[in-house]
Every structure is written in structure tokens, then in C-alpha cells.
Amino acid sequence: MTDAAVLCNAGKIISVGKTRDALKDPWIKKNKRRLTEIDCGGRVVLPGFVDSHTHPAFAAPRLVDFEKRIAGATYEEIAEAGGGIRSSLAGVRGAGKAQLSKEVLKALHIFAAHGTTTVEAKSGYGLSLAAELKSLEAIRSAAGEWPGTVASTLLGAHVVPPESHGRADDYVKLVCEEMIPQVAKRGLATSVDVFCERAAFTEDQSLKILAVARSHGLSVRAHVSQLTRTSLKRLLAFQPLSLDHLDFVDDNDIRLLANSNTVATLVPGANYFLGLQEYPPARKLIDGGAAVALATDYNPGTSPTANMSFVLSLACTQMKMTPAEAISAGTINGAWALGLADRKGSLEPGKDADLAIFDVTDYREIAYWFGSHLCKQVIANGVPITPTGK
Numbered sequence: 001m002t003d004a005a006v007l008c009n010a011g012k013i014i015s016v017g018k019t020r021d022a023l024k025d026p027w028i029k030k031n032k033r034r035l036t037e038i039d040c041g042g043r044v045v046l047p048g049f050v051d052s053h054t055h056p057a058f059a060a061p062r063l064v065d066f067e068k069r070i071a072g073a074t075y076e077e078i079a080e081a082g083g084g085i086r087s088s089l090a091g092v093r094g095a096g097k098a099q100l101s102k103e104v105l106k107a108l109h110i111f112a113a114h115g116t117t118t119v120e121a122k123s124g125y126g127l128s129l130a131a132e133l134k135s136l137e138a139i140r141s142a143a144g145e146w147p148g149t150v151a152s153t154l155l156g157a158h159v160v161p162p163e164s165h166g167r168a169d170d171y172v173k174l175v176c177e178e179m180i181p182q183v184a185k186r187g188l189a190t191s192v193d194v195f196c197e198r199a200a201f202t203e204d205q206s207l208k209i210l211a212v213a214r215s216h217g218l219s220v221r222a223h224v225s226q227l228t229r230t231s232l233k234r235l236l237a238f239q240p241l242s243l244d245h246l247d248f249v250d251d252n253d254i255r256l257l258a259n260s261n262t263v264a265t266l267v268p269g270a271n272y273f274l275g276l277q278e279y280p281p282a283r284k285l286i287d288g289g290a291a292v293a294l295a296t297d298y299n300p301g302t303s304p305t306a307n308m309s310f311v312l313s314l315a316c317t318q319m320k321m322t323p324a325e326a327i328s329a330g331t332i333n334g335a336w337a338l339g340l341a342d343r344k345g346s347l348e349p350g351k352d353a354d355l356a357i358f359d360v361t362d363y364r365e366i367a368y369w370f371g372s373h374l375c376k377q378v379i380a381n382g383v384p385i386t387p388t389g390k
């Protein structure tokens with residue numbers, strides 16, 4: 001819509017329409033003096049991005065892994081050499097909660113600078129009861145200082161930590177009997193995630209974790225088919241909000257996804273950063289009727305970016321999504337993937353006042369000018385934030 005206006009009050013969208021109609025709105029007439037007008041000057045205004053898959057609770061970037069990968073090491077070779085997820089463990093276990101929270105908050109400001117107003121944030125680099133709780137507490141404390149919205153996820157089942165090597169079932173027991181109940185009791189997360197993959201947890205172990213999570217009233221999601229195909233049928237029985245990655249999804253799984261309410265969340269930033277030739281089959285998923293969301297997968301090992309516009313660009317150039325499909329995938333479909341579609345992901349009366357203003361005049365430019373910083377201003381829950389996070 002051109003020459004549009006969005007009227008917001010008390011953190012909610014009141015109306016969306018033409019400027020001339022907004023000016024006739026009786027509420028505006030009555031409250032003219034109290035009104036703050038942001039003139040967008042004909043620029044593109046979108047609902048704030050909903051980044052439905054991120055891992056922000058870590059202490060340091062993984063630059064050694066970065067160089068090893070450039071030299072030719074694979075994901076699994078890096079993991080076997082003590083790099084990968086396990087190398088972030090020491091950092092998180094050794095960090096104080098305040099330090100971790102500072103890192104998360106720093107990341108949240110970068111997300112906002114790129115137009116993201118809702119962020120899903122996973123734990124998963126602590127992998128002990130204490131360190132997972134600390135990670136989720138750090139996320140909660142950072143979220144409290146950020147105007148946007150954070151949905152927290154327990155990813156205690158990211159990989160088996162080194163001290164449980166060869167005793168994966170014992171570790172799953174710790175996740176099921178201690179982590180999930182404590183996280184649920186303390187309201188530290190709204191969903192539970194599991195990495196169901198050859199290098200992480202088996203299908204049976206994953207199903208057990210999802211069942212316990214559901215029994216504690218938590219939503220579930222899973223990392224699947226990233227390195228090899230994961231069978232989705234039994235996982236889908238737990239009605240996950242999303243199944244994420246899906247590089248090796250097959251036609252049968254696509255049919256199952258299309259017939260479910262589960263969102264297929266694709267994270268092409270990881271493929272880009274790992275230097276992979278293949279990307280998740282977005283076209284097959286969309287044409288097959290699955291709901292596709294796009295997310296950054298912000299994490300220190302495989303996708304160190306908080307820039308949703310760049311992810312949208314990858315979706316268009318590498319996965320042949322149209323710019324319009326990519327924007328929907330990064331907004332409303334991301335909101336569905338978080339169970340927040342009633343509040344987030346579109347500019348509609350009654351929804352939260354989350355808006356991102358881009359310094360372009362056509363929405364297609366957001367995916368076109370790849371790697372650029374186009375977001376000029378963000379409004380999260382009615383609160384204006386400038387791209388510097390101030």
C-alpha cells in the first residue's frame with residue numbers, strides 16, 4: 001500500500017490504512033497534541049521481523065573453527081577435534097550470568113538494528129542443569145532490558161556433553177527428569193528443542209524428550225534433517241511448532257509437513273557460512289503446501305549473523321523464493337513458528353506495534369541489496385529504537 005499510515009497506541013496497532021483516512025480517525029482528532037508522528041517519507045514499512053531460530057547464549061565467537069573450515073574440515077571433523085558446539089561449552093560454563101546476559105543483550109540490539117523485533121532464543125551451550133538454567137536466566141534478564149519480544153527455548157538436548165560420552169541415555173534422563181521440570185516450573189522457557197540427528201540424539205531419545213516437554217505444558221520443536229535425513233512422522237505426532245533446517249527432507253516428509261500445523265523453518269545462513277553447495281528445498285516445500293519460515297540461526301559456529309535481510313536475500317538467490325514469499329517467511333510465518341501469530345508478524349489492528357522502517361521505496365529492495373544495512377528505525381511493542389540500540 002502506498003501513502004499508508006499505521007496508528008499505534010499503548011504498544012498496539014490501532015489502525016492501518018491510507019494517511020488521509022488515518023487523519024480522519026476520531027481518536028487522532030481527539031489526541032492530536034499527544035501524538036508522536038514518525039514521517040517515513042515514502043519508505044517501506046514492514047512488520048518487525050520475527051526471527052524464530054537463534055542461539056544467542058554464548059560467550060565468544062569460534063574463530064579457530066572458522067579457519068579450520070576454510071582449510072577444509074567438515075562439521076563432524078571439527079566436532080571430533082573438540083571444536084563445534086563443545087568448544088562453546090567451556091565459555092558458557094565459565095561465564096557469570098551477568099556476562100552471558102550482556103552478550104545476549106548485545107546480540108538483541110544487533111537483531112533490532114536489522115529490523116527484528118521478536119527473537120526466539122535457545123539455551124544449549126551449557127549442557128548441564130546449572131549451565132542451562134543460567135543460560136535461560138541470562139536470556140530472561142537480557143529480554144527484560146530490550147523493548148522487543150523474546151521467546152525462550154530450552155535446548156538442553158543440543159549434543160551429548162563430553163562428560164556423558166557413551167552414556168547418551170543418562171544425559172537424556174537428566175534433560176527429562178531435571179532440566180525440563182525445573183525450566184517448566186520456573187517459567188524459563190515456552191518451548192523445548194532437540195537436535196535429532198546422527199551426530200546428536202536418536203529418534204527414540206528425541207521422542208522421549210518431546211513427550212516429557214509436552215507433559216509439562218511446553219511447546220516443542222526440533223532441529224532435523226540438517227546433516228542426514230531425519231524421519232519426521234513420529235516427531236510430527238507431538239505437534240511441534242516448527243521443524244528446522246530440513247536440508248535432507250524427502251517428498252513423503254514434505255507431504256506430512258503440508259498436512260500438519262508445523263512450520264518448516266529454513267536457515268540458509270548456516271548453508272552459506274558452511275560453504276555448502278546445496279540449500280534447503282524451499283520451492284519443493286512451498287509448492288508442496290508446507291508453511292515455510294526463514295530465520296537466522298544466529299550462533300557462533302555455523303551462522304554468526306543477526307541480519308534477516310541477508311537471510312531473505314539468500315532465500316531468493318539460493319532457494320528461489322520470491323521476495324514476497326521471503327518477507328512472509330521472515331514475519332508472519334516466523335510468528336506462527338513461535339505460536340505468536342495472534343500478536344506478531346503482520347500489521348493488523350490489535351497486534352503488537354512492532355514495525356521496521358527500511359530506507360528503500362520498494363519491498364523487493366530488502367532482499368536485493370544483499371549484505372546492506374537498510375533498516376532505518378524500529379518500533380518494538382510501541383517503543384521506538386534507533387539502529388544503534390539506544
Ligand SMILES: [Zn+2]
Nearest residue numbers: 053055223297
Ligand atoms: Zn540451530
